[in-house]
Each structure stands twice: as structure tokens, then as C-alpha cells.
Amino acid sequence: MAKLNSIADLKKLRADLQAQAKAKTDKPLVNVSLATCSVASGGRDVMEAMKAEVASLGLDVNFMQSGCMTYCYAEPTVEITLPGKEPVVFGFVDTDKAKLLVQKYVKEGELLDGVIPVGYERVVL
């Protein structure tokens, strides 16, 4: 991998990466929280269950892992971003609910219980 040699290099790389990310927003994005606490409460199983359900329904979905989403009381948590919509975080997800989320929300856009409201302002650089 080439080393970055200036702030200009970095800014260009960032712009490229943001463009790549934007190009992907025509597909749903599933972001599973996988910090120690989320893993302990079954986050990895949720990720696998959602991937399997997406495959069996023949959907085209991007997956990513992230760290702590801060909602310990509601782990495992999953954030789903549908094209053109704001991200929605679902809490208390087990493998059954993971499948339902794919069938209902990812495929049909139909909201399920367990949506965690956004109570913060995220500082973006």
C-alpha cells in the first residue's frame, strides 16, 4: 500500500473513500455492533443469521461490523440503512429477530419493534 506523503494526499484519499461509500448507498447496509459486550450477547450469531437469510432470499446487501453502539441494555444491536433513508438501530436482536429484520425491514421496509431512538448528536469531522 502506498504511503501518504501530505495532507493533500490524505484529503484526496478521503474524498475517494467517501465517493466509494456513496456509490454503495443504493444497497441496504447492515451494520452489526461487535464489541466484546455485543459478541458476548450473541452479535456474531446475529450477523451470520442475517447473512444466511439475505443469501436465501437472494437479496443484495452490504454488511459491516463496528464497535460499541453504546446501548448495552439492548445488545445485540444492529443498524440498518435502507437506500435513501436514515439509519435505524434495532435492539434486542436474536437470531430469530435477525431473520425477521431481513424479511420485513431490509426487504419490505416494514419497521419492527425494538427501534432505539437517537438521543445524541454525533460530532462529524
Add this chain to the structure above:
Amino acid sequence: MSEKKQIRIATRNSGFIDPENIDSYIAAGGYLALAKCIEEMTPAQVIDEMKASGLRGRGGAGFPTGVKWGFAAGYKSDTKYVVCNADEGDPGAFMDRAILEGDPHSVLEAMAIGGYAIGGNKGTIYIRAEYPLAIKRLKIAIEQAEEKGMLGKNIFGSDFSFDLDIKYGAGAFVCGEETALINSMEGDRGEPYTKPPFPAEAGYWDKPTIVNNVETLAAIPAILTKGASWFNQIGTETSKGTKVFCIVGKINNVGLIEVPMGITLKEVIFDVGGGVPNGKEFKAVQTGGPSGGALTFKDLDVKIDYEGLAACQSMMGSGGMIVMDEDDCMVAVSKFFLDFTMEETCGKCTPCRIGSKRIYETLDRITMGQGTMDDIENLKLMSTVIKDTALCGLGQTMPNPVLSTMRVFEDEYRAHVIDKKCPAGVCTSLLEFVVVDEKCVGCTLCAKVCPVDCISGKVKEVHVIDQAACIKCGACLEKCKFDAIIKR
């Protein structure tokens, strides 16, 4: 204040980016602050900006970060070190782990900035070995940052180089104290030493060293990207920015929160935390872990910042918040924390080693119903003396749970001593299990389950518990289907 009470600065990326992919961090504005420092600012300007931001150490003591960096920059040395203190040890606090697992690059970036500012080329992350996932993600992050030229030789094509390594701690609470941490990093016993010299003058291998906490570091790239004047508008006069708290215990929304300094306790517990579960009354919250103290239902309007907490005999600490409701006994809570510090004291200085044991024994006597009024006075006296004489932060803050609970709940201590009662019904030695005559149907279940056979009574007749023989195990209370046994 707007409806959204939380502002996420230190936790800005956790949960939003892939911590194992540096591109994800760069897309979120990562390493811009480091590039800006190296290309556009002198080290002195970086330190001035840090001072202007008003950022204070988030590990507990609250020392201004920019000032600390300025001290280290002032000493001449061929080698200087930047140390990240990731030895998170407070019971109920896990924000450092969350940040390292969710956004490791922000910490690496800030360490490199710190190195640039003080003129140091080496950094070490001291992390407890109990955090394997955080360690794994840190290692991946370091490797990726080196590949991209953001760590290692000639960062961003400049003549500034910075290398990072990781050292593992064995999870001793005292090693969160910076001088004990340095001893431990050098392979010696994790015992603190007397300051001065401060680490900024002679720390790791006797070289100028800055020791910064994970959360402090995680905020730095945001501060330097958006500017000190943006950051210092958030918070209070003396405490700028936001603080991450781990809010646990008897609270609905157990989790991590990041709120502006100066928020009231009421807002934290009832708005952000969602209140106390099962309709119970909020009683108190232990802030700052075993070194901190209790804020109580009387302190709901206290503004949470370094000075506000200190005024209540508590401290900011690393940000654990253990919420307690009406069912918690404050004497038992103090005893729990003193048990912890008694186990964790390194034993080097007498006030801490013997003092923690004596305070614990006194609290234990009180919870057993054997306390006297002299014990209460002695607790106050010992606490004050230990605070004044202990060597390091662990000992100086160890009596805080006692002093702060006595501030509001001295009546609870007195109830244990004078009335031999535990008002919250926690201290089993002071409880009585009794049969409610009207409810007892004489089913004999309680007598069968009693391990010491102290319950007597014939079938279909009211049963009686022999108080002298009862060991207060509570088995009868659990077994009774008719709510005919109560504890009081």
C-alpha cells in the same frame, strides 16, 4: 438545551466505522488532525491549541492535558515517551474498552500528535490483558497505520517519526496510577512512587513522559480538527467538553453515554438513563468507582463537572456511574468498595495498607450490628487522616465512599449502630425473618427447606421461626407460596 442531551466527541466513531479498516476511519475524517499538526503547526502551536481547548485528563484527576504536554516539551532529552493509559480498572467502567474496540485509530492518531508536540518518537499503550478484542484491534490498527505512513518513519513525508508498541498489564487497579503504571511497564512491581519528579520530567526509563488516558486521547483529533474554540464552548467554566460515563446498576438504559460537562444529575439519570426500573425510588449514584463517592437524591440538581463532583466528596474518576435504588444499603455499598480497595492496595504506604483494612473492619462490624457510636466517629477521623497522608491517588481517594455516604446517609449508619436495623433490608445480620400469622396456612414447606431446622409447627397450624437459631439464609422466604414470611 436541545432534546438531544448527548454529544459524542470521544465516541464519535464507535458504532459507525469498521474498527478493523483504516479506510473507514479516514473516510470519517481520521488522521486529518495529525496531518494538519505536522504540515501546518509547530509543536508549540499544538500545545497552545491544547491549552486553549481546556481539555482535562479523563482518567480521573482532571489535570489539563495541554499543560502536561507543555511540561514534557520543556525538558530536553534524546528520547521522550507518550504513554496511553488503558488500564481501566474501576468496577462498572468500560468506556476505554469501548473506544479501543470501536475506534482504535483515534487513540493512535492522538498519541502521534502528542509525540509531535513534546518532541517524542516513541509511544506505548499500557493495556490490561483482559481486553483481548481491544488488543487485537489495536494491533491491526497499528499495522495498517504503519502501512499508510501515519506511524513509523517520516510520517506524511515529514522528518517526524513515531513508533508505537503495546504492553500488557495484569489488571491491578493501582497500575492506573501513572507512577505505578510506569514501574509496571519497566518490569518492576506496580507500586507508585513519590512525585516529584513528575513523569513529564523523568518518567518511563527516567525520560520525559506524558501519560494520557484513552478517552482523553480519543477526543484530541476532534479538538485539533475543529479547533479549540469549538471545543471550549461546550461544558462549564472549569470543565470543557464532554465526558463519557458508563451508567450501570439500577437504571433502565444501562450503557455508555457522552454528555456535556455541566449537565445535571437529574438529566443523566432520568432523561438519558431512562430512570430507575420497576418503579423504585432513586437513592444514589456512585461516581468515580471505588475512589469516588455517592451523589444522592438530594444532589439531583448538581452540575456534573470536576468541581461539582468534588464538592460532594466524590470525584469524576474515569466515569463509572453505579445507580442505586431504595433497596440498596449505603453502609453495605461503602463496605463493598472498601473491600475492593483493601484487595487492590499495593501495600507500599501505611495509611492505605492498614487504613483500608481498619475502615473495612469497622464497616463490617456496623453491618453485623456490632458497631458503636465511637466507630462512626472513628470512620470519619480515619478517612480524613488517610486522605491527607496516603502516597498516591488510590489511597487518597479510598475513603471517599465512606465520607460521601455519611454526608447524606449518616442516619443509615446510626440506624445500624443504635437501632441494630438495616433500613434498606440488605444487611442480613440485622434482619429478622418472621411468619405472618394471618397468612400462614401451615403447609410445612418452610420447615422442610430450613437448613438448620429452626422452624417449628404442626400441619395446618401457624409456624414459628426460632430467631436465636435462624441463620438468615432466606430459604423459607423464597419457598413460601403464601407470602407468609417477611424480612424486616
